[in-house]
Amino acid sequence: MSRYIATRAIRGANGLVAEADALLQEVIAEKGADTPVAFPNTAYYLPVTLGMLGHEVTNLSDLVPVVDHAKKLLHPLPDESLWTPYLGETLDAGMATLLAAEVIEGIRFALGEQPEPYPGLQLAGATQYSGLEDGHLNGPIDDIQLRSWGIQLVDGRMPGFAAIVGAARTNEAAVSIVRELQRRNILTFLCGNVNGRSIIDQLHEEGVEMGYDTYIVPFGRDTISAIYPMGFATRSALTFGGLKPGQWRDILLYNKFRVFAFVLALGEVDDLKYAAAAGAISYGFPTIADTVIPEILPTGVTRYEHVISMPWNEIDAETEEERAAKLVQRAIEVRGVKVKITEVPVPVPYGSAFEGEVVRRADMRIEFGGKYSRAFEYLRMVPMDQVEDGKIEVIGPGIDGVEVGGAMDMGILVEVAGRKMQEDFEPVLERQIHYFVNGASGVQHIGQRDIAWIRISKTAAEKGFNLKHFGEILYARLHADFGAIVDKVQVKIITDPELHAEWLEKARQAYERRNRRLADLTDEAVDTFYSCILCQSFAPTHVCVVSPQRLGLCGAYNWLDCKASYEINPTGPNQPIPKGQCLDPEKGYFTGVNEYAHVASQGTVETVSMYSIMENPMTACGCFECIVMVIPETNGVMVVSREDPSMTPAGMTFSTLAGMAGGGLQTPGIMGVGKFYLTSPRFISADGGFKRVVWMSSFLKQTMAEEFKAVCEREGDPDLMDKIADETVCTDVEGLLQFLEEKGHPALSMPPIF
């Protein structure tokens, strides 16, 4: 907490409360205590007073207790030499300021001094005052408009509101800032002045139309009128939060978490503005100033930073528009407002229906990757200030120079930043590039990382699809689908040979780093597993427990995916399961897992072993990639893959076995798993691990040859794969036993499996 800000806010509050007090006494003496006090067209009396104190003000005498309450919130200025925490005092001062400001505006209404006259001004849609023509500012927003905008704020169509206090450096800057806010559908509230000049004057001079219809509401030319946005915020909580007058804490929290508002302090910040900003902080609204002021960076009362200074002339930009864009962007980040993108701006049809499209060589305009060129895609997380949201660059030559049917080197570098982004999510998001790019009609995407292979069809190219559109797609889709973790996205499409080589190398280093991270990611290394109950629609009692070393049985969700999925959709099917106490490290019993499975399976499953097929094995839905089943005669297990239609030594085919393995039942000796679980050191480790595998569908042997080779080496039996039978060797137990004995399979001499 800045002592400077505390001092000035407290001084400002003391001043304003004294002013309100004096004014109230004077007016009561002059007009009488029962003179009515009311804001126009509202059922919420003086809304901040009503919300915070539960006090209904109808006449001047009702204002007395409000001023008294404000006085109680005042504190002496911080000591020059003895430094104590002043956050509480400053927030108190802020609240006192708001109460005093509302008292003053209430009195002004009683005196007929509000709304503030503004000769010559015509508002496009405004609060209606009986008997008052044009030529005034808006004053408070009425209840009808509150509901109309409130619905849009609550449903997210309108991201939030900006309360601008003061005046911009120039008229051009004022217009740029307001246009930038309008462009993003952010409501703009105007109040205050700097040395007598207000942003309202600036916009008026520049002919900017103000009023409800343009989402720009001029409240008043002094700082005191900043109480109206706070009244709007308070009423939002009362109307949409179902809160009652006087529930001040809940009202403030509602605003912190649901009303995405911020204060833009333009020009010099005086004591009163500091005091009002302190009031806004109680609502969770941060202040962004375009002048040099001390910052309050730690988070707490507001979601992120409290006060940010971004001096106008130090903003790195060429024009006033660019400066305005950066200032507003920063404000949005500090408040945590999310941008919504609904359309993918490409010249070809776009949608998941086009994902499976194939572009044949004959129809192809150009390809990247494959046999004749190199393509890579790399998504990385970078600090917030290094991403310019929405920036899409093509670095190097475009596709025009390449002959039809030709190939060129290309790299897609996606840089994302987000408050909730983690390095662990990089591969999760990067893998989406495949789906996102494939969604464009006439574009085919195969592979990933540095084996990506992309084709653009002639038709798509004729319609104008070019390199830049990869960026457009990724920008739009990452925001739309992963907005919960990604705040800013920029994309570089690299075709410049030198840069391509440089970034390919960097990307490879990153892939390598991620591989190592995955290898280090063990069940012991984390304290949380994740659930997946996506399949409960047809297997109501099945609960997948996904750990770093045991991916989901469908193969589609590993631990990192689940973690990201939970961040994106906190109420979705992937929920964190705190491991709790480890009851048996061998078999993998954890108190947290048992408790979760019990609840989520509606009491059907009591206990789950993470690493055993013989004792309380994990249930399965029906989506498993493979079935593992004990063949008692061999003292081992067989693994049948979904792709394998043949008979197995168990006397049943995959489809018959699936009925036994699935349906959310715990059947010792049979289990549905994801194929990559076979390579995990935790694969039925309680029962002896991979060495128990005596038979495996040849499909798996072939498609995962490399992986299994590594597993056999890890298990200390490099030739193990040769000792494992498949459907081409035998599909009966006798044949299997004979084969195993011939080959000397280790399972035969292992301890009995049960």
Place this chain on the structure above:
Amino acid sequence: MPVEIPVEKWSGRVLEVTLGATAEEGGTRSRTVTVGGETTLPFLHFEGEIPHPPCIAIEIADHRPDDWSPLLLEAWGDAVDDPATWAKAAEEAGADLILLQLSLTRDGDTPTTAEDAQAVTRAVLEATGLPLLVFGPGQVDADNELLVAVAEEAAGERIVLGICEEKNYRTIVAAALAHGHLVNGRTAMDVNLAKQLNILISDMGLSLDRILMDPTTASLGYGIEYGYSVMERLRIAALQGDKMTQLPMLVTPGYEAWRQKEAKVGEGVPESWGDWRERAVLWETLTATTLVESGADILVLRHPETMERVRAFIERLVK
């Protein structure tokens, strides 16, 4: 030999939800309707309480429906030409609630405007004293535009706005919050999806006693077993104490039954199918009564005779 009936001790209870508001409560309804409150599975009176019997809403449309069976049009007569008259007829026929279905267009061509929706809502509210449910045409943009207007028009009446779905619920919920209404959430036959939508809606600040859920059912012969099973599981979860499943269930057997050929088609079907009218009404009735058995709290029906038969069925069950 004395038989001991096993009695389950449930810890949970379905929430009570009240539709409509009388003049005292800020509305103009002649009475309110409360549903929910069960502490046991359907009609196990020996085990727990069933404070409110399932109730019946009659579905009416904002203009003469062009895709409804002639049997239905015949049953309601000229009333189908005017929503207000129709609502009144439904009330006289014994409905507990009126469900007004808005259409995408006014006459198959001109889009329904917010003003149209407000006018028809107003007319229906004035014609009947029953609590009202208003459902949008089922297209995101139209639903949001029309229902926001309807919510404003019916402020204070505690109507039910529908349909909230996972892809589009925020605006409808916001409109309900702004004007003191209820919402109906629909999910596709899945316990967890239903639960998730309830969480999402209540996360926006709408209290659970203002939410109804429609788990989606099917009609008799078209997968009603699946719907039955999902409803049963939702109800068991509710009774076991899972808060996010403790909402009363609204189902639409009228819509489900009347779009199937057994109810819709009178010609070119086997003779053994019997009398068309009788078959159609039976189809709707059996769809409805099956859903009553699986825990439905509000049944949206179309044919007046179905209502009579279902009513008689319910009366016997709650006795």
